[in-house]
Amino acid sequence: MNVKELDQTYVANTYHRFPLQIVRGKGSVVEDENGKQYIDLGTGIGVNNFGIGDEAWKQAVIDQMNKFQHTSNLYYTEPCVTLARMLCERTGMKKVFFSNSGAEANECAIKAARKYAADHKGPEYHTIVTLTSSFHGRTITTLAATGQDELHQQFQPLTPGFVYAKTNDLKDLEQKVAENKVAGILFECVQGEGGVNALDAEFIAGIADLCAKEDLLMMVDEVQLGNGRSGQLYGYMNFGLKPDIVSTAKGLCGGLPLGATLLGEKLQDTLTAGTHGSTFGGNPICCAGAISTISRIDEKLLAEVREKSAYIKETLTGKKGILGVSGMGLMLGVATEKSAAEVIAACMEKGVLVLNAHGKVRLLPALTIPMEQLKQAIDILVEVCGA
Numbered sequence: 001m002n003v004k005e006l007d008q009t010y011v012a013n014t015y016h017r018f019p020l021q022i023v024r025g026k027g028s029v030v031e032d033e034n035g036k037q038y039i040d041l042g043t044g045i046g047v048n049n050f051g052i053g054d055e056a057w058k059q060a061v062i063d064q065m066n067k068f069q070h071t072s073n074l075y076y077t078e079p080c081v082t083l084a085r086m087l088c089e090r091t092g093m094k095k096v097f098f099s100n101s102g103a104e105a106n107e108c109a110i111k112a113a114r115k116y117a118a119d120h121k122g123p124e125y126h127t128i129v130t131l132t133s134s135f136h137g138r139t140i141t142t143l144a145a146t147g148q149d150e151l152h153q154q155f156q157p158l159t160p161g162f163v164y165a166k167t168n169d170l171k172d173l174e175q176k177v178a179e180n181k182v183a184g185i186l187f188e189c190v191q192g193e194g195g196v197n198a199l200d201a202e203f204i205a206g207i208a209d210l211c212a213k214e215d216l217l218m219m220v221d222e223v224q225l226g227n228g229r230s231g232q233l234y235g236y237m238n239f240g241l242k243p244d245i246v247s248t249a250k251g252l253c254g255g256l257p258l259g260a261t262l263l264g265e266k267l268q269d270t271l272t273a274g275t276h277g278s279t280f281g282g283n284p285i286c287c288a289g290a291i292s293t294i295s296r297i298d299e300k301l302l303a304e305v306r307e308k309s310a311y312i313k314e315t316l317t318g319k320k321g322i323l324g325v326s327g328m329g330l331m332l333g334v335a336t337e338k339s340a341a342e343v344i345a346a347c348m349e350k351g352v353l354v355l356n357a358h359g360k361v362r363l364l365p366a367l368t369i370p371m372e373q374l375k376q377a378i379d380i381l382v383e384v385c386g387a
């Protein structure tokens, strides 16, 4: 059996895989089993922020590998504290809990919010308001937080205590807050899986006002938009927000699994010994990799992200077969006349990898993609959409 047949026989069939086997890569170019090369505008869904095989990242990971790969959270380790300090200093948040994925980062956010609300307002204030077309993960609780009915259907009962307000509808949000005893509001500044929908700036400002007025925790899911992708270190920084909880993962470690939940001033003493934990969370190899990526997301790189973003938007807007471009930074959604599936397949044929997001073509290139490769890939996308 070949790899495709073995996969279909032995791997749980939870993914619509494309007919493509990746065997190696470098930077923003990946190669399939036949030696065909592709410019990668997907980065493993916003994970390989510095591309594949980034030398400084690899060295940081190997150096730690040569010391030790894992211990338990019963002992102190240097990479974990260095990364936590770096994240706190760059955000003004006070404490970090490390896990292994975006869903787990949100699980921690939800546990922390519920405990804070129980400690300060009473245990009945356990409801978390999230938004329609949001995405917060695949565990039973983060699925409950995800405001997409079609994903809920076959997994009832989900964790109770979530209500969904209409995205970009402040009146509806205010109503949901008034009708429930609410701990906090959880949202993505740009909804990724839900279709690369940027929240309106006024709506985001409205969330901030409501949180302040009603004493609600502002919980920002930065799993996809965070770690430089928005053109700022975290997406919320584009809107001048001061969140109470920030969850992140995907691009944090540039390719190894690491989740982080950042807790602000109010919540710095909420999670106490024994209230939460993770065997792998804060793994030294992952933390060493993340120190390498986060320390290099500086103003110069962020400016580059914003320039590349502007280039993509300008190039695509108004072209034949392209209906519009949404999103921010290097997290962009392209609405096309052809179906997204058709565009994705045609791009792959021509050597460019792009993603889907609720019917849009989603672009999540490496922050460091060379301009020449980006231009080449965008030209192919334009050609495909207009053909």
Ligand SMILES: *Cc1c(COP(=O)(O)O)cnc(C)c1O
Pocket: 100, 101, 102, 103, 104, 106, 135, 136, 137, 138, 188, 192, 193, 221, 222, 223, 224, 249, 250
């Ligand atoms: C991908 C994603 C998640 C889930 O992350 P996993 O690492 O797959 O668990 C949560 N929130 C957002 C916004 C995401 O994009």
